[in-house]
Amino acid sequence: MSAAPAVSVQHVVKKYGRRVAVNDVSISIHEGEIFGIIGPNGAGKTTTVECISGLRAPDSGSISVYGLSPQKDRNKMREFVGVQLQESQLPPRLKVGEAVRLFASFYSNPLEPDPLLESLGIKEFANSSFKNLSGGQKQRVSIALALVGNPRLAILDELTTGLDPEARREIWSLIESMRDRGVTVILVTHFMDEAERLCDRLALINHGTVIALDTPEAIAAKAGGSRVRFAPSQPVDDQTLRAIAGVNEIERKERFVTVTGTGDLAGSLVNALAAIGIRVSDLEARTGNLDDAFIKLTSDGASSVGKGVQA
Amino acid sequence: MSRRSRAQFAELLKVQGKLALREPYGALGLGLPIILLVVFGLVGQANPGTVGDTGLTIIELWIPTILIISFISIAISLPNTLVRDREIGWLRRVSTTPLHPSMLLAAQLVFDLVLAAAAVLIVIVGGALVFGASLHVQILPFAVSLLLAIAEIFAGGLVLVALMPSQTVASAVAGVVFFVSLFLAGLWVQPAQVPDPLRTIMYYSPTGAAAKAVLDSAFNGGPSYAGLLTMAVYTVIFGFIAIRYFRWE
Numbered sequence: 001m002s003a004a005p006a007v008s009v010q011h012v013v014k015k016y017g018r019r020v021a022v023n024d025v026s027i028s029i030h031e032g033e034i035f036g037i038i039g040p041n042g043a044g045k046t047t048t049v050e051c052i053s054g055l056r057a058p059d060s061g062s063i064s065v066y067g068l069s070p071q072k073d074r075n076k077m078r079e080f081v082g083v084q085l086q087e088s089q090l091p092p093r094l095k096v097g098e099a100v101r102l103f104a105s106f107y108s109n110p111l112e113p114d115p116l117l118e119s120l121g122i123k124e125f126a127n128s129s130f131k132n133l134s135g136g137q138k139q140r141v142s143i144a145l146a147l148v149g150n151p152r153l154a155i156l157d158e159l160t161t162g163l164d165p166e167a168r169r170e171i172w173s174l175i176e177s178m179r180d181r182g183v184t185v186i187l188v189t190h191f192m193d194e195a196e197r198l199c200d201r202l203a204l205i206n207h208g209t210v211i212a213l214d215t216p217e218a219i220a221a222k223a224g225g226s227r228v229r230f231a232p233s234q235p236v237d238d239q240t241l242r243a244i245a246g247v248n249e250i251e252r253k254e255r256f257v258t259v260t261g262t263g264d265l266a267g268s269l270v271n272a273l274a275a276i277g278i279r280v281s282d283l284e285a286r287t288g289n290l291d292d293a294f295i296k297l298t299s300d301g302a303s304s305v306g307k308g309v310q311a
Numbered sequence: 312m313s314r315r316s317r318a319q320f321a322e323l324l325k326v327q328g329k330l331a332l333r334e335p336y337g338a339l340g341l342g343l344p345i346i347l348l349v350v351f352g353l354v355g356q357a358n359p360g361t362v363g364d365t366g367l368t369i370i371e372l373w374i375p376t377i378l379i380i381s382f383i384s385i386a387i388s389l390p391n392t393l394v395r396d397r398e399i400g401w402l403r404r405v406s407t408t409p410l411h412p413s414m415l416l417a418a419q420l421v422f423d424l425v426l427a428a429a430a431v432l433i434v435i436v437g438g439a440l441v442f443g444a445s446l447h448v449q450i451l452p453f454a455v456s457l458l459l460a461i462a463e464i465f466a467g468g469l470v471l472v473a474l475m476p477s478q479t480v481a482s483a484v485a486g487v488v489f490f491v492s493l494f495l496a497g498l499w500v501q502p503a504q505v506p507d508p509l510r511t512i513m514y515y516s517p518t519g520a521a522a523k524a525v526l527d528s529a530f531n532g533g534p535s536y537a538g539l540l541t542m543a544v545y546t547v548i549f550g551f552i553a554i555r556y557f558r559w560e
Contacts, residue, residue, distance in 0.1 A: 053407060054407075055403070055406070055407065075409070078407060078408055078409040079409050081407070082407075083404075083407040085400055085403065085404055085407070087400060088399070088400030088401070088403065088404045089399035089400055089401060090399075090401060090404075091330055091392070091395070091396055091399075091401055093330055093333040093334065094326070094330055098326050098329070101322070102322055102323065102326050103408060105318065105319050105322040105323075106319060106408040106409050106410040107408070107409060108315070108409075145404070149408065149409075
């Protein structure tokens with residue numbers, strides 16, 4: 001990744017009155033990747049992307065989007081940044097086709113409205129008023145408006161909130177097809193399955209601070225870890241277990257030992273114990289996922305709540 | 312404007328116009344004057360002769376009021392639609408595109424001006440043809456009075472857009488303002504028919520001053536400077552408040 005990042009956020013701070021919404025956030029987003037921003041409600045995700053899109057001015061720090069400043073060059077940026085805002089609606093009596101054609105007229109090099117509606121599966125609703133659409137259809141219209149300008153960067157905030165599982169999956173394939181077309185995507189979400197499925201890299205934000213930044217797999221492995229429960233054929237002490245690669249924590253309950261750690265935990269445990277003549281029965285292994293990592297990382301952060309809120 | 316921004320604006324005007332006519336009160340600005348014209352025309356035919364010492368028939372006396380009422384009906388759609396469009400995030404959404412949301416407002420106002428012009432045409436032509444309300448207007452003072460009335464009343468609508476926090480509050484307040492404005496413009500009783508101080512209050516209220524200026528320039532040789540000045544002052548005050556407190560989100 002030697003090329004300059006598509007989006008560079010450096011030490012951005014944003015306060016609302018005395019409340020610090022974003023506290024020294026720095027991220028770099030590469031061209032053509034789907035970059036996820038995850039975190040609990042009120043963590044500062046939306047504020048961060050609003051600063052990137054130029055809707056809000058950061059109090060300090062700097063942001064560059066394809067070499068432009070969202071504040072100073074906002075007019076130029078509007079041409080190639082498509083934004084889907086959380087909870088933004090259309091006038092109730094505006095028709096889907098009218099809205100998309102209207103937005104297309106705002107841009108110098110827009111996509112053709114009809115094929116776009118077709119690919120989003122809402123072409124048959126082109127003559128429906130916005131107020132008569134279902135939640136999933138409204139969400140697709142919202143995506144259509146973010147994409148019709150043929151953006152290089154699409155910022156999508158809480159894309160699939162309130163959608164049924166099938167609609168979510170369809171929208172996911174749509175986002176993947178955007179990546180295939182080379183569009184850089186910033187995806188704000190609080191759904192871990194969505195982040196795991198779609199994102200090339202993730203920033204986990206809590207209390208306005210980035211607490212993890214990596215691929216979903218790496219974050220899951222690092223923080224979520226794996227968990228193995230087994231019954232050894234004879235007692236085994238902590239020291240022996242700790243010597244095994246990847247083991248972090250040990251818990252005992254009755255005849256069971258539960259070990260959490262990283263890597264291929266079950267494999268190395270079984271092999272290492274077999275080497276000293278201990279057999280393993282009732283083995284249960286669970287690989288950590290992003291959910292575990294999310295809960296672990298954000299609850300660790302809970303102890304430092306006070307840190308982010310001093311004015 | 313470049314050719315592209317003209318094309319943008321044309322598309323916007325088309326969509327805003329269609330939208331405005333789809334709103335439940337979209338046609339109020341044209342429908343209400345037609346209804347009032349018919350009502351007062353019939354009342355006038357049932358009660359021929361002049362009203363009091365005004366020297367004017369009922370239809371003549373009420374035609375300026377009906378004109379002002381159509382401007383009020385058009386302007387009242389501003390808070391009802393724009394406050395909603397702000398509340399649902401539509402104006403903010405548009406602000407992320409290359410189009411500045413002020414263009415939405417501009418398209419809305421241009422469309423409303425066209426509606427106002429159509430209302431003027433309907434009321435004057437309809438009044439003259441159907442009910443014989445003969446206007447001996449001096450074009451310039453008449454046009455100045457009408458334009459000032461439109462500017463003042465539209466600016467008043469924008470004050471509501473700027474100050475109302477939500478759609479619910481906006482439609483409640485707009486409803487009250489609507490009926491008070493109709494009263495002051497002389498819908499139920501003409502200022503010429505009531506004693507002071509109500510008469511003076513009506514003459515110096517925003518919509519009463521507008522109705523009087525139009526009446527004077529249609530039948531009494533021209534509006535008074537005091538009347539025009541009253542409207543101008545209201546326009547400046549309303550415009551100032553609307554610009555000062557306007558929010559896109």
